[in-house]
Amino acid sequence: MNMRILAADIGGTNTKIGICDEQGNMGQFKEYATESHKGGRHVVSRLLDQLAEYDYDYDAIAISTAGQVNAEEGSIVYANENIPNYTGTKLREMIEGRFHKPVKVENDVNAAALGEAAFGAARSFGDFLCLTFGTGIGGAIIINRQIYRGANGVAAEFGHIFTRPLAGMSGGAGRPHYESHASTTALIRKAREADPECVDGKVFFDKISKGNVGLQHILHDWTAEVSLGLASLIHVFNPSAIIVGGGVMEQESLVRLVAEGTKAMVMPSFADVSIVKASLGNKAGLLGAASLFLR
Template sequence: MKIVAADIGGTNTKICMCDELGNIEQFKEYATESNKGGPHVIQRLLDKIGEYDDFDVIAISTAGQVNSEEGYIVFANENIPMYTGMKIRDIVANQFNKPVKVENDVNSAALGETYFGAAQSFNDFLCLTFGTGIGGAIVINRQLYKGANGVAAEFGHIFTHSLSETMDGGRKSFYETYASTTALVKMATEIDPACVNGKVIFEKLSHGDKELERILHSWVDEVSAGLASCIHIFNPAAIIVGGGVMEQDHLVQLVEARTKELIMPSFSNVKILKASLGNKAGVLGAASLYL
């Protein structure tokens, strides 16, 4: 089976031709131009799919809450304006007259890791990605758990800090407010304005910046507190952590060590592992929808 698989992110979109065994050909990456809105994003996708010849089906991974049964966006934040309600499956299927499947990006990444990556040996695991916010996926018996409305695993919106009337109706108490990469960058720039992204932060850390090291450990505490709660609720065999900052092996080791200090001893066999598929996790996970 020849699959055109795409992964729509807030910044970049990945697209390729592949098969159901995960063999990738003609991999491309282009700017999503998400600030121009959902209709523009999908039109660009249609144009890019049109550059491929002789394929059987289409698989799409995308940011936002997705109704995968009907292939539309239930909710998307301001990163992609006018995206909520977009009937992606119908739009793409009508253009190419091919079967189309659509799934949330973190769910797709979890499926990619299930079949082709770090989670191949686990039946029950969680997947969390740390970036602008925090995305999540729950895999039970090697199947996605989506909840009653199909939008389960909004781990970024669990509450890890006490509520306050002065804190935006409670939203600033969310896990991702304190443990996303955005949060780490905000903490770091308060002591060094040059720390505009994770790459700069870890470059400075490699040169022994003690103040940044203190910031990092404070952030790791926030990450680990949320993971500990997830572990106590789900008792997973593993948690797969992804996102650019989690490419750092040393960071994943710090998170695992701190998390295990926070959890009950009876949960201590859980593994915390780095996602292994990098920027191809989404397209591979989308393709796996046809397994």
């Protein structure tokens, strides 16, 4: 019998829902605005109502969500201001109470990594890291095709490793954290300082494609920041691969630049690591959450 999982992926901006089978086929897909600014209670209430519209036959419910997750309890350990008052939400308990189906809950980047392992770019790798570059930098550690969670279940906060000295650092742009200098937010912040029209990645890369030399220098410096963090992680974990995702990493040419820069920084004995673009796009979290039941 082919198991069918109703999966949802709760993001700060949009929430996605679909029904996934054991082969990774996605059906009944839909997407709606999370309205995260209205807070955790609203986000969950809206999710429950949206899930209730699926009266198709399915066996279990799997949730990928922003925030730090206690996967054993299915609860939110910590969520930042992107979803106010979401911390402490007992998500699994609330969903099971409504639908009386088995429920599993996973952090969104962990879920994306599991999706890539089961159905995407990481199918041939046993040990790999996954990083997503967006508003911040999310991370996941996969060892022997299992998530490494750490002592408190919240390992892989790669965005908060230090890539700059602490001395003299203060304020948002001056923080020594990796994501303060290598996230997409950091890239666009620098681009807007040089050209106020660069309000997002699309405008930025359009201008670069037309030969804007100043913005090309900014991109070069940013890829060096990305590579610096990746090189540090490679020396710690010695992974077979690093899967990079997030909208900005959809460009193969940018992933090649990052890979070249990273390999120039690592010791020769670490240089055979593969740096690969994530392949599942915005379905990775759904598929990875579903794989929690399928593996």
